[in-house]
Amino acid sequence: MGEADPTVGRLSFNPSIRVEGRPERLTADAGAVLLRELDERLGSTRRLTSALIDPRRQELITHPLGELVRSRIYAMALGHRAQDDQDRLRGDPALRLAVSERSGDAALRGQEERSRIPDGLASQPTQSRLVEALSAHGNLSALHNSLFASAAQGHRALRRSARARRATIDVDSFPVSAHGSQSGAEYCGHYHEQCFHPLVAMLAGTGDWLDIALRPGRTHTALGLEEFLLPVIERCEREICQVARVRADAGMPSGHLLAALDGYERSGNKRRGIPYVFRLSGNKVLKRMAAPLLKRPPGRPPAHERTFFHELRYKAGTWDRERRVVLVVIDRPWELFLHHFFLLTSDSEQECDGAALLEDYRDRGTMEAHLGDFKDVLRPALSSTSRMKSHVGGKKPRVARAEGRDDYAANDANLLLFAMAYNLANAMRRVTAAATGTSWRLRRMRDTLLRTPARLLLHARRVTFVLRAEVTALWARVMRRLERLLPIPPPQSA
Numbered sequence: 001m002g003e004a005d006p007t008v009g010r011l012s013f014n015p016s017i018r019v020e021g022r023p024e025r026l027t028a029d030a031g032a033v034l035l036r037e038l039d040e041r042l043g044s045t046r047r048l049t050s051a052l053i054d055p056r057r058q059e060l061i062t063h064p065l066g067e068l069v070r071s072r073i074y075a076m077a078l079g080h081r082a083q084d085d086q087d088r089l090r091g092d093p094a095l096r097l098a099v100s101e102r103s104g105d106a107a108l109r110g111q112e113e114r115s116r117i118p119d120g121l122a123s124q125p126t127q128s129r130l131v132e133a134l135s136a137h138g139n140l141s142a143l144h145n146s147l148f149a150s151a152a153q154g155h156r157a158l159r160r161s162a163r164a165r166r167a168t169i170d171v172d173s174f175p176v177s178a179h180g181s182q183s184g185a186e187y188c189g190h191y192h193e194q195c196f197h198p199l200v201a202m203l204a205g206t207g208d209w210l211d212i213a214l215r216p217g218r219t220h221t222a223l224g225l226e227e228f229l230l231p232v233i234e235r236c237e238r239e240i241c242q243v244a245r246v247r248a249d250a251g252m253p254s255g256h257l258l259a260a261l262d263g264y265e266r267s268g269n270k271r272r273g274i275p276y277v278f279r280l281s282g283n284k285v286l287k288r289m290a291a292p293l294l295k296r297p298p299g300r301p302p303a304h305e306r307t308f309f310h311e312l313r314y315k316a317g318t319w320d321r322e323r324r325v326v327l328v329v330i331d332r333p334w335e336l337f338l339h340h341f342f343l344l345t346s347d348s349e350q351e352c353d354g355a356a357l358l359e360d361y362r363d364r365g366t367m368e369a370h371l372g373d374f375k376d377v378l379r380p381a382l383s384s385t386s387r388m389k390s391h392v393g394g395k396k397p398r399v400a401r402a403e404g405r406d407d408y409a410a411n412d413a414n415l416l417l418f419a420m421a422y423n424l425a426n427a428m429r430r431v432t433a434a435a436t437g438t439s440w441r442l443r444r445m446r447d448t449l450l451r452t453p454a455r456l457l458l459h460a461r462r463v464t465f466v467l468r469a470e471v472t473a474l475w476a477r478v479m480r481r482l483e484r485l486l487p488i489p490p491p492q493s494a
Contacts, residue, residue, distance in 0.1 A: 006020040008020060025457075025458070027092050031452060035074050035450065042154055045073060047150075048069060052139050068127065074095060077425040078451060086122065087124050096120065105461055152240050155208070165242055166242070167203060168245045169210065173198065174371055179383070182407060184214065196411070207367075207370040214415050250281040277345045277360060285314070289327075290327050293310045293327060305333070308329040310327040326343045327340060373442040378421060380418040382411040382415060454467050
């Protein structure tokens with residue numbers, strides 16, 4: 001019997017072009033193996049897997065928990081955000097090698113040699129069951145801890161130094177669009193859409209997420225911020241830096257949060273309080289205090305922009321005491337009126353004058369850029385919703401939700417997986433920048449370095465990646481840079 005014709009068809013605009021399908025090992029995501037190399041040196045998913053509770057019967061497991069977690073995180077980092085993409089990626093040879101816990105080329109040979117080795121990655125239903133298992137309370141805590149640990153280890157490994165003297169924690173909230181009737185998705189009038197409204201804390205300088213908390217869509221910006229932020233600060237000063245500083249936009253500072261930051265005590269240190277700088281929303285009192293200062297100085301204005309700083313003492317109705325507020329006035333020659341805003345800080349004028357305070361606050365723009373990369377490149381999608389079956393045994397079911405399933409916790413687990421995928425991709429971006437000596441945006445790094453096609457050759461139990469000539473030099477630089485990161489030994493078994 002002859003082989004089937006591999007021809008798919010011919011193109012009408014040029015009949016000499018023929019499209020064929022051949023059983024060759026080709027991939028469009030060769031960079032998955034680079035993600036695994038970086039992941040192993042940082043120990044992120046290995047640390048997470050060791051802390052997770054696997055509810056499955058171990059004797060019936062086909063895909064180990066570590067492979068399931070890597071498969072989901074790597075796919076997210078490569079831009080495959082939907083669980084349905086897992087079915088399409090099951091046979092991708094680069095991903096199979098990257099997520100496999102087996103040595104050599106066993107991940108590619110599959111059932112040709114061992115009956116218990118699957119032919120491909122886990123399917124979409126298996127990934128759905130993984131998210132359901134991760135939504136358990138203990139596993140959610142492990143995800144939060146591993147997210148912080150990935151940021152801390154990335155900070156130490158890429159800086160190749162001990163704890164920093166100071167570090168800044170940027171805090172913000174952002175919308176995650178929801179499509180359908182997911183648990184917790186609500187219409188938010190500020191963003192004019194049905195969404196979730198999570199909180200996120202970022203380590204300034206690296207752009208890694210320290211923690212992220214899912215919240216319903218119709219939630220005020222600062223709701224739950226104190227309970228979210230204080231544990232992050234405590235762990236940050238224990239693992240990353242000696243003194244942490246908080247920076248956030250208007251809407252975040254509340255009386256309870258400011259009192260908690262000012263009264264924060266460090267064990268074994270006489271210094272009290274956490275330094276902070278917030279942008280402050282204007283009100284009638286602040287506008288009345290600023291009115292006499294919003295005047296241009298006498299004389300002809302120059303052709304360039306000027307900035308003036310005025311020191312104020314202000315106490316809101318919910319605050320326990322007066323605090324330092326800096327009025328920033330910007331005179332732009334092309335504008336008729338002066339532009340002004342307020343900055344609230346715990347630093348004294350001797351510690352940080354107005355110019356230095358404004359420069360520090362403007363550095364917060366890097367968080368906006370990283371947050372934009374997270375939303376634009378990874379595009380987090382939360383779609384865990386229990387669907388009612390139309391008929392069960394010929395009858396309509398009495399309950400609409402799946403028994404024992406918490407949709408909100410499943411969405412929380414999904415968001416944490418996206419955050420871990422972002423930290424891994426962002427660490428690869430920093431490695432690429434260090435290797436090339438130029439800055440890289442996350443999308444450019446992913447499309448140039450990670451999502452590159454390759455052909456895989458198997459010979460004598462060895463796997464060879466054949467890349468395009470245009471990317472081989474970049475891969476060589478990145479791989480040399482990765483070799484400088486010391487790998488973390490695996491955890492010792494009890």
